[in-house]
Amino acid sequence: MTDRLHDQEYILDRDHLQDLLDTLRNSGRRVIGPVLRDGAIVYDDLASVKNLPIGRTDIQERGLYRVMHREDQALFGYNVGPHSWKKFLSPPRTRLWQGDRSSGMVQISNEPPETQKMAFIGVRSCELHAIAIQDRVFIQSEFTSPPYQARREQTFIVAVNCGQAGGTCFCMSMKTGPQATRGFDLALTEVIENGRHYFVVEVGTEAGMTVFEQLPHTVAGEAQKSAAESAVAAATAQMHRQMDTSDIKDLLYRNYRNPRWDDVASRCLACANCTMVCPTCFCSTVEDTTNLKGDHAERWQRWDSCFTMDLSYIHGGSVRASTRSRYRQWMTHKLATWIDQFGTSGCVGCGRCISWCPVGIDITEEVRAIRKSEESFLPPTEGHHGDT
Amino acid sequence: MAQNKKPKLAVWKFASCDGCQLSLLDCEDELLEVAGAVEIANFMEASGAVVKGPYDLSLVEGSITTPHDAERIHQIRRASRFLVTIGACATAGGIQALRNFSDVKKFTSIVYATPAYIETLSKSTPISEHIPVDFELRGCPISKQQLLEVVSAFLNHRKPNTPAHSVCIECKLRGNVCVMVANGTPCLGPVTHAGCGALCPTYDRGCYGCFGPMESPNTKSLSEGWSRLGAKEGDLVRAFRSFNAYADPFRKESEAHEK
Structure with missing residues (x-):
């Protein structure tokens, strides 16, 4: 069931996509979208449609990502890359406050509230789900992050439905795609057929309608709607990677002592790449800095990871000293304890942790291995304690 | 910290290329601030004027490669309240620790006209193999921002932000x-x-x-x-x-x- 303003769908011609970018920019928004840089499709400031990865796609496998040429001139004919939108909603480094000391008095200055409005272009369905998950963590939980909330509320989202599945995608298993169903202002499906190149547009919000009304458009006919449906169906049909999520919470709780954790720990680099590229991983640390004179101090928040020793450092040591305990913590949190904590899985099936692991560890394979091991391995019934 | 007396800083050199201690001079913009916050008591690379110890903060560059240095590092430890080793030589033995995988006599016989004059140890070792070290700052060379961070953390009695992750x-x-x-x-x-x-x-x-x-x-x-x-x-x-x-x-x- 698509969460949109009304049932009407529209056509925006490819040549009018620039009008969408211009309209968003003219309303004071920083327009951000996919651009080709350093051999990957990353998210950055998007000045023009010309800067989109036109005619490019990517191949992705475990620990492998390459940008390739397509046969057509598709603008969004790729799958998600190394960046996710958390880069903008929850930036890698943020100053929280600064303090100055003079004549024995300390003056604290808080950071000014975020006022830069943003527009995201090309957000995929799995990414909409990831943003919704981070909303739950940063806005809808017991404690809110005012800077996140401010950025989030000022963000306009142009979703794009996937017309192909990436080599590491498994959104079907996580029920997060490939069709964008909620959390967008506008949702586009790119269609290239019979010499025509256009987008079928769904409007999700009043803000989306206000912007879209200013663009040259027509109402979509049945043939065009069905072409859009076929595009998304192609992605569905292409997706080969799967994760069986039935009973997954209990599966992982039951397998706290499974020897598979030792196996994955022998491969895992504890480098934290998976958590950095994950669109839902939200861990951060704070760093306090001072100047040499000691009259100026700053507190910064920066991305951290459950794969670092510091994250679980308390009173003289790390709680999770072994890589086994850290990998298990990450995967069990992502797929199981997350459900208890936030009411959903922490995984959206985007496949980034698989593609961007330098040694190609595949979370779907790890789940499969644990599931399979239960056939021969009888886990002990004792609870979760003391084992690092 | 008492503001009337500035902490004394000393910089010591062992087997090394000097690149790490040069990063202190390379601080340029912050150098005056450093000089304002500490008394530079022993830093031969910067000045021949030497103030006697003990020293509040010693920065030690280089590895131990000679019997003489193996003795000298103990004197420096005794004269230092807080001792930080800086750079890959001091923390891991440096590039000269390649000798540790071979026989150093083979090298001295090729490099020096009179190898008999060379008195060297068979291994190049990090400072921490010889004395207790309070903090190790990594890098070849070290990052000057991290060096300033360590000095600033020392002066302000806090933990330096030098994460050990990847x-x-x-x-x-x-x-x-x-x-x-x-x-x-x-x-x-x-x-x-x-x-x-x-x-x-x-x-x-x-x-x-x-x-x-x-x-x-x-x-x-x-x-x-x-x-x-x-x-x-x-x-x-x-x-x-x-x-x-x-x-x-x-x-x-x-x-x-x-x-």
Whole structure:
């Protein structure tokens, strides 16, 4: 069931996509979208449609990502890359406050509230789900992050439905795609057929309608709607990677002592790449800095990871000293304890942790291995304690 | 801290190229601030004027390679309240620890006209093998920002922010695209201690491991990853055997790939 303003769908011609970018920019928004840089499709400031990865796609496998040429001139004919939108909603480094000391008095200055409005272009369905998950963590939980909330509320989202599945995608298993169903202002499906190149547009919000009304458009006919449906169906049909999520919470709780954790720990680099590229991983640390004179101090928040020793450092040591305990913590949190904590899985099936692991560890394979091991391995019934 | 008396800073040199202590002079903009916050009591690279010890903060550069230095480091320890080793030589033995994998007499006989004059130890060792060290700052060379951070943390009685996690995190904080995944470039970043700000991957090169092993390096798995990218055994020996060759995890990994 698509969460949109009304049932009407529209056509925006490819040549009018620039009008969408211009309209968003003219309303004071920083327009951000996919651009080709350093051999990957990353998210950055998007000045023009010309800067989109036109005619490019990517191949992705475990620990492998390459940008390739397509046969057509598709603008969004790729799958998600190394960046996710958390880069903008929850930036890698943020100053929280600064303090100055003079004549024995300390003056604290808080950071000014975020006022830069943003527009995201090309957000995929799995990414909409990831943003919704981070909303739950940063806005809808017991404690809110005012800077996140401010950025989030000022963000306009142009979703794009996937017309192909990436080599590491498994959104079907996580029920997060490939069709964008909620959390967008506008949702586009790119269609290239019979010499025509256009987008079928769904409007999700009043803000989306206000912007879209200013663009040259027509109402979509049945043939065009069905072409859009076929595009998304192609992605569905292409997706080969799967994760069986039935009973997954209990599966992982039951397998706290499974020897598979030792196996994955022998491969895992504890480098934290998976958590950095994950669109839902939200861990951060704070760093306090001072100047040499000691009259100026700053507190910064920066991305951290459950794969670092510091994250679980308390009173003289790390709680999770072994890589086994850290990998298990990450995967069990992502797929199981997350459900208890936030009411959903922490995984959206985007496949980034698989593609961007330098040694190609595949979370779907790890789940499969644990599931399979239960056939021969009888886990002990004792609870979760003391084992690092 | 009493403001009337500035803490005394000393800089000491052992077997090294001087590059790390030069990063203190390289501070330029911050150098006056440093001089304002501490009394530079012994820093031969900067000034011949020497103030007698004891010293509140000693920065020690270089590794121990001679019997004389093995004695001298104990005197410095006794004269120092807080002692920080700086750079790959002081923390891991440096590039000169390549001798540790061979016979140093073979080198002296080739390099020096009269090898009999050379009195040297068979191994180049980190300072921490000889005396207790309060803090180790990694890098070849060290990062001047991290050096300022350590001095500032010392002066303000706080823990320095010099995380021991991988270089990968620094890449990701910068928004870099992984050179290993997107380009097939072998990179030591996943097993290397952060601190350089991911300098080489930012310029499309693999990490050379200048900051030594990270907190929990899985060198074996990374070597297997390198092999899948086409690296040969000899490549792995050379990769792990550079500025931090004698750091335990790197030493063991290079030895594992030696015939």
